[in-house]
Amino acid sequence: MPTRPRTRSARRTVPPALDPRRWWADAVTADRLLLAAKTAAAAALAWYLAPLVPFAQSEYSYYAPLGVLVSMYPTVARSASSGVQAVVGLALGIGLGLVSLAVVGTGLPRIVAVATVILVGVLLAGVRALGVGRDWVAVAGLFVLLLGGADPDGYSSSYLMTMAFGVLVGVVVNLVVVPPLRVERADDRLTRLRDDLGDALHRIADALAGHAFDPSAADEATAGLTGTLTDVREEVELADESRRYNPRGRRLQAPRDLGRRRLDALTGTADATRELAAALTRLTGGSDVDARLPDEARRVLAEAVRAVARLVTTPPEPEGTAAQLRESEAALTAYTRHLRRVDADDEPLDAWEAAVALRRVIAACGPFSDPDAATATR
Incomplete structure (x- = not known):
């Protein structure tokens, strides 16, 4: 019995942004709950x-929960800054509304006043300094x-004071009740990115050690690094922000800028890894690959890539990083010595570009070998 061909709708996959499972996973995280x-x-x-x-009528109490909503953010610092910005924006808007009411009292049609308030309000929304208050x-x-x-005066003062009170309550609750600290989550994301980069380099080394370098394997190993770096960068920035004005952040032993330094190192490593994959693809793409990169040089290069991969996955602690740094330097030196033995007329530029890419990875990891730098982490 012939099988029925799959329809186009059956083969179509749901984009991640529209996947209900992704929505649920984002909505029920511990931090969000x-x-x-x-x-x-x-x-x-x-x-x-x-x-x-004070200075507010009780009938407008419903603005207080709204003030809480505009001030509750994942970090204390953002709660405070966003709350202040919202109150400033409200004050400007209230002033604009009162002026428009005064003009309406002189005989201006209300429809013209509505259009004018919207016009001026949208223009003021372009002032970036107002932040969320825009x-x-x-x-x-x-x-x-x-x-x-x-x-209008009673409504305006009640509106502003009640909203400001709600903002104050939101900021205080966010500060007092388990003030959010995202450092551990950022550290986990950095560690996973570090391991992913090390795995990508190991896969490139395995492909290189074979008789024919597989470009698709290198592309697969480096695919998604850009998107992952963007996500991790946002997490690190949020972690740095969560330590500001946070009493829990003062008890952390790790230096405040450690996450950012790790991110900078991993960003340089990711860029160099992509350059390495591109150089090796060009280097091994022709039929004369054995002449351009002899088996012995290929083997030594693969060992250098593996040594650098082990350096990348080493936790950023001075002692371990320094030892692995020496091993990577020695492996890269052995590879460059092989390149110098190649006849100058046949010396491939891409082979040296691979060495430069590995050198960039070593340079990115080098600062973590400094014993005077407090960089201990997982």
Whole structure:
């Protein structure tokens, strides 16, 4: 019985951004669950205490939970800065709304005032210094203009004070209740990236040790490094930010810039790994590969790549890095000696480019061999 051909829809895969499983995985992380719980608790607390806020009418207490929402971020520093920016944007918008109401009182049609508030609010939203507050200028101005009613001053002061109170509650709760610290997560991502780069170099060395270098194997080994680096860079930046104003961050032994130094080293390693794969693909692409890179030179180069791979996967501690650094230097020196024995007319430039790529990896890892630098990590 003939099998039914698969339809095009059956072969189609769901893009990662639209995969419900990815959504669920992103939504239920431990950090996100903690942030959601703290936000809910802070919003309830702000709602309960809002009637006690001075210069604000209790009927506008619903703005307090909104203030919590605009101030709750994964880090204390971002919560504080975003909260202040939101309040500043609100103040500008409220001022804009009050001015527009005054103009409406002189006889200007309200529809013209609405258009003017939106126009000016959107223009002010282009001021980058306002940060997240840019999004609130036009909104606040429109609310004051349309909802201020017969008591625009009372509504405006209640709106601003209640929102500011909610921001304050959100920042305090984020600071006091398990202040988020993303250093360990960033360290895990850096460690996985380090291991992935080492694995890529080992696979390149294995392919090189064979009689024919397989470009597809090298491409597969280096595929996805750019996207992974982008994700890890965001995680490292978030980890650095999470240590600011965080009492938990003061107890960490690792230096504040360690994650960034590791990221810089791994970024240089990833770039050099891609250059190495490209150079070897060009070097071994022709039929005269044995003449351009004899078996002995190929074997020594493969050993150099393996030594560098072991250097990359060595935790950035001075003693271990220094020992592996010497081994990598010796292996690379052995390879360059073989290249110098090749006749000058036949000496392939790509073979030297492979050596330069390995040298770049060694240079990127070199700073972690300094015994005076506090770089101990996993």
